[in-house]
Amino acid sequence: MLYSEKVMDHFSNPRNVGELEDANAVGEVGNAKCGDIMKMYMKIEDDIIKDIRFKTFGCGAAVATSSMATELVKGKTIQEALKVTNKAVVEALEGLPSVKVHCSVLAEEAIKATIADYYKRQGIDPAPIVGHTADCDNCQCHHG
């Protein structure tokens, strides 16, 4: 199992790590049992993701995908952000070992969950816009 240089870069210097004091959207996906939790904080203004932070409990790939995902959506509109797929994250990281691809799925779900939270806080039902968001009872531990 070998990580790309890009993964190692984002793991060792994760971008946008930490909490966001004035976040108006927070999402959390994954569960501790599975060994991966991603929590995302966004500050959204005029449908644009002005700022973003994350906290992650997880492996190297989990940290790197979190970091890359935040980079990919930072400054983007909500609509653009919702189009960021796990595949885009994997590509941006120049590949992930196959046993770690689920981390990129988690990253995609973290973005969606955070945006869903934003809509909820606005009193808007996120489901029609964001689609089904991560539900950790469905999360499978034994991907390998």
Add this chain to the structure above:
Amino acid sequence: MLYSEKVMDHFSNPRNVGELEDANAVGEVGNAKCGDIMKMYMKIEDDIIKDIRFKTFGCGAAVATSSMATELVKGKTIQEALKVTNKAVVEALEGLPSVKVHCSVLAEEAIKATIADYYKRQGIDPAPIVGHTADCDNCQCHHG
């Protein structure tokens, strides 16, 4: 499978090898199918083995046991020669690999068969004196 130095000595410089022109006893044991034939020539006078030669088709151990067996009985009386067991040959050779012990049995049988031939030529039934001699229908190829 490792041969002792003594075996290698008797193999590389076999004693008493060849035919004996004036032999008055010749015995042959083993068979080609099994990969071992020992033929012994003796010149017996006054019940003493005055001279002895052998020819052997067989492995290193077959040659060495033939050589050692001839040495052990040369100059001995028939009675002494009949007491030479395969064990004595193995001991004199400082051991044989277990898969090769049957060669020493063949050597013992060769002595007996040759002495039996001597008695036969004298018109004496060898069976009561020499006992059962090698019968190659009983010889087993698959000792190993």
Add this chain to the structure above:
Amino acid sequence: MIYVDHAATTPLKKEVLDKMMPYLTSEFGNPSSIYTSGRKAKIAINEARATLAGILGAKENEVFFTGSGSEADNWAIKGAAKMAKGKHLITSAIEHHAVLHTFDSLRKEGYEVTYLPVDADGLVSPQDLEKAIRPDTGLVSIMAANNEIGVIQPICELALISKEHKVPFHTDAVQAFGNMPVNVDDWGVDMLSISAHKIGGPKGVGALYIRRGTRVANFIHGGAQEFGRRASTENVAGIVGFAHAAKLADEHLDENIQKLTQLRDYYIKKVKETIPYCRLNGHPTKRLPGNANFSFEFIEGESLLLMLDMKGIEASSGSACTSGSLDPSHVLLAIGLAHEIAHGSLRISFGVENTIEQVDIIVRELAQIVQRLRDMSPLYEKVARKQV
């Protein structure tokens, strides 16, 4: 670089390589060949076998070289199962995968396997074994020392129970050998697996001890090597290296144990003093001298390893063989750890070349890294808040 993952593999000792070199250069003969170079190779193997047998307290014709510890485990377990009268087998819940997955494969073939549990310290209870043995039990296999948490089982007692019931007893001593006294008669085991690369020997060579009279089917069929028990042209250099590594380990066993225990205990004490929310996994004293396995709450092991690696420290999270897998270690779950805590474990396994100064460096770096990972962990957030 500070290498503290000797349970995964060890550096090949210089003296061991020196002994191997002739067999990697001029002495290349095939030990089955009867000419000079073949005989030299054969003698080298015989000597290596005598050395190992001597250390194990075994007879020479009871020691068979294999291509790895895993092969030895597979051979022992499948070979004994095949010859067993019954279809019931017993092992423990914390075996190495080479044992566990071998039993899994036998289950698929119709065998029934009982997995003895372990207590919170990681110990198998002899009473549990006693209770588990049935008239149709064909084999008991319990490891001598665990690769993850280092726990040393009461092999002597367990083997005795097995013997009383006339059930052959195998032990995976891959981690124990070279790190504690291992004697097949003192333990009373019928089969025992070992591996060279765990004790300063080369990778790709192991051995299986089979007590005379124990019924075990062959595993690799073919040529008449290893007394007709294990076919393959022998890895002469590897075998010679294995024996020499074992000899060195044996000669220095007492001093090595003392040194490793000192490093381990110092490390354990320092970690407990320095890093909150940690727990030592495995029995505090019935453990391999070089093994210290801690769980650090709120963080995940792989990240921890990678960050340690960036600081030049090479250690392990669970067993090296399970990396790439996403399940937390079955050993840590078996001793009762919650999944999320099991995920955050770090195994340090010292070797004699490690120093007290290195331990200080490791603990210092480790404390910082654990803090850094906790700071980015959503699980720690809540705890941190409560603390304020």
Add this chain to the structure above:
Amino acid sequence: MIYVDHAATTPLKKEVLDKMMPYLTSEFGNPSSIYTSGRKAKIAINEARATLAGILGAKENEVFFTGSGSEADNWAIKGAAKMAKGKHLITSAIEHHAVLHTFDSLRKEGYEVTYLPVDADGLVSPQDLEKAIRPDTGLVSIMAANNEIGVIQPICELALISKEHKVPFHTDAVQAFGNMPVNVDDWGVDMLSISAHKIGGPKGVGALYIRRGTRVANFIHGGAQEFGRRASTENVAGIVGFAHAAKLADEHLDENIQKLTQLRDYYIKKVKETIPYCRLNGHPTKRLPGNANFSFEFIEGESLLLMLDMKGIEASSGSACTSGSLDPSHVLLAIGLAHEIAHGSLRISFGVENTIEQVDIIVRELAQIVQRLRDMSPLYEKVARKQV
């Protein structure tokens, strides 16, 4: 010393050892470990696998390293038999013991095995295979080139017949690999075994090619090494050495074949000219470039070998693996030799370091030794008398 037993084993090439050395010294990491030294080892294995796959015309995830050629044979045959729907298996009468004894072990487990005969030249007939295949045939295993008489089988044709009947086809290419072009697609085989020590690589490492989609049960269970197909900490140095030896053999294949063929044909011509009562065993041209196997009537092979050895010439009588056994070679019996003639056979297998001058020495010494042994052979007596 004149070493002409390359079919038994080969000297480890200096360049190969050089490539192995880093992994016997500083680069000792366990390839399953995720830290730097582990990753370096992993990369080395990946590269070795890519090299071998490239030479074989295979995909990288179709090549699995093993601990020997014998293990590869055992794995392929037992693994395919286990997954087969039927209980009928086919092999040839002249396989290496690693194949033959593996089939024997399966017979004991209830499989039925058909042993295809060979003609006087040692060739398996495709028609025989066609006839032998039944609806319940689960595997065909026929060696590419024989280790004793060097005969090269029509693998392409044989594999095609197997394929037409949807039966997986395995070939033991341990002797073929490195001595002739070996390409899994050209041959159309589903599995193929090779071994490092036959091509200037180290002892104790082999490989099994398994075509994607071929159903083969695992053989050594445990850790997730080799894509989860073959457990054991990898013999990193051995694997690296294997790949480099294969690369060298591949790069020089044409010139090596030319050189070996020249040595072989010169030797065969000289022996025929010089020594009466001899016969060349195996097909005169469909044979490995370095192999010449003669039977010399009235003498026994072991004595011949020992005497050659005393003159510094190392050669073989039948396969090295069968030495110590008293049965004449099953291969020589299969091509129709009488027992007594089979006993007197000598296999010379040349390597590229041999020279024409050495061949002259060999033939000169051989002629003398054969005569000496005949002079002490009671079988020759009669012939000699007739001659007078």
